[in-house]
Amino acid sequence: MxxxxxxxxxxxxxxxxxxxxxxxxxxxxxxxxxxxxxxxxxxxxxxxxxxxxxxxxxxxxxxxxxxxxxxxxxxxxxxxxxxxxxxxxxxxxxxxxxxxxxxxxxxxxxxxxxxxxxxxxxxxxxxxxxxxxxxxxxxxxxxxxxxxxxxxxxxxxxxxxxxxxxxxxxxxxxxxxxxxxxxxxxxxxxxxxxxxxxxxAQLQAAANPDVRKQVILPLRSALGISAYRAVLTSGFANGWSAMGIRMALVPLFATVALGAGPEVAGISLAVFAMGTGVALIFSGKLADSWGRKPMILSGLAVNGVAMGVLGFTGNEFWFFLVSAIAGLGSGLMGPAQQAVVADVIGNKRSGGKVLAAFQMSSDFGAILGPIAAGLLVDAFSYGPAFLMAAAVALLSFLIWIPAKDTKFS
Structure with missing residues (x-):
């Protein structure tokens, strides 16, 4: 034993x-x-x-x-x-x-x-x-x-x-x-x-309700699982940060707040991607051994803190370093999130609507994040806009805490 x-x-x-x-x-x-x-x-x-x-x-x-x-x-x-x-x-x-x-x-x-x-x-x-x-x-x-x-x-x-x-x-x-x-x-x-x-059996599913129940996971059933509800929030948070704020706000911050040229903005995006790439080397294996939940929680924490700090960096060195850490956080949670959705659906079923809802959560965050951040920048400054990304990650972190890890369920 x-x-x-x-x-x-x-x-x-x-x-x-x-x-x-x-x-x-x-x-x-x-x-x-x-x-x-x-x-x-x-x-x-x-x-x-x-x-x-x-x-x-x-x-x-x-x-x-x-x-x-x-x-x-x-x-x-x-x-x-x-x-x-x-x-x-x-x-x-x-x-x-x-x-x-x-x-x-x-x-x-x-x-x-x-x-x-x-x-x-x-x-x-x-x-x-x-x-x-x-x-x-x-x-x-x-x-x-x-x-x-x-x-x-x-x-x-x-x-x-x-x-x-x-x-x-x-x-x-x-x-x-x-x-x-x-x-x-x-x-x-x-x-x-x-x-x-x-x-x-999938081709028979549309004509046979009994078969359909066996091979297709309804979205309502997935929403009854705490981890799936939680992964929708972390998908939203990652979309807000990694695909929304990173692409829309980080380049502007580099050129306006830091007074750097466009090449610095480009380097920051590459550094973020490098941080994500480093995390992907080991995060998938850890999600399979340690579980999905620890990786998602650590990813939300690392990415959220880094994004909150990013808006207060005063020079290019710290800007690049914090960008890399933010990317690392995104890479920590990415594979685990997809693994959660896979655990919920399983190998023997199809879950098109379940998959679509997860994809929509990320896309919605990527669309809403830059809009909300832009409003905060216009009204205040870059600092509060980046802090908003940290707040979104924190909210998802709190929702994940009581969720059950699908790896061991």
Missing amino acids: SRSTPKKTLEPTAVTIPREIKVLVAAAFLIAIGFGIVAPVLPQFARSFDVSVTAAAIVVSAFAFTRLTFAPLSGWLVERMGERRTYILGILIVAASSAACAFAQNYWQLLVYRGLGGIGSTMFTVAAMGLIIRLAPPAARGRVSSLYSGSFLLGNIAGPAVGGLLAGFGMQLPFLVYAAALVLVAILVATQLPAAIALP
């Missing part, structure tokens, strides 16, 4: 990662590097139509807005079409949207085309999460989540550098390269993931 604990701790490292997971990881890298190629070019392309900075920013936000709006539809499609087909369809929609952006003749066409891409993005995001949940061995869910998140991170780091080089040949080229990369992803998934990967 005394030897059972060490065996349990070593179990995740002994599990073999399925080949299909590796296919999804490779696809995630291609998607991320393609997105990174487009990201630095999109605002400049919008500005080329002689519109204001605000109008250019709206083009960027349109993608996130449609992701949030159509997430419930994505969950519905996953439950009826299966994850694999929804994934491929979503990828092709984004590819078509990106190619259309390259040929936009005016600002409004660009806005519509970019917004339509958000529909496909939420489709393949929710479907990919569903595939990983069903394919990942239960004992290695955290490790698989780290691997998948790490591939996205590497792509996001490499993409902007490639995009900057391609923009020298015309601002339309990055969109076409992104579209081509997505078509390649669709071919990769269609040929390397077997069609039989869908749940055998």
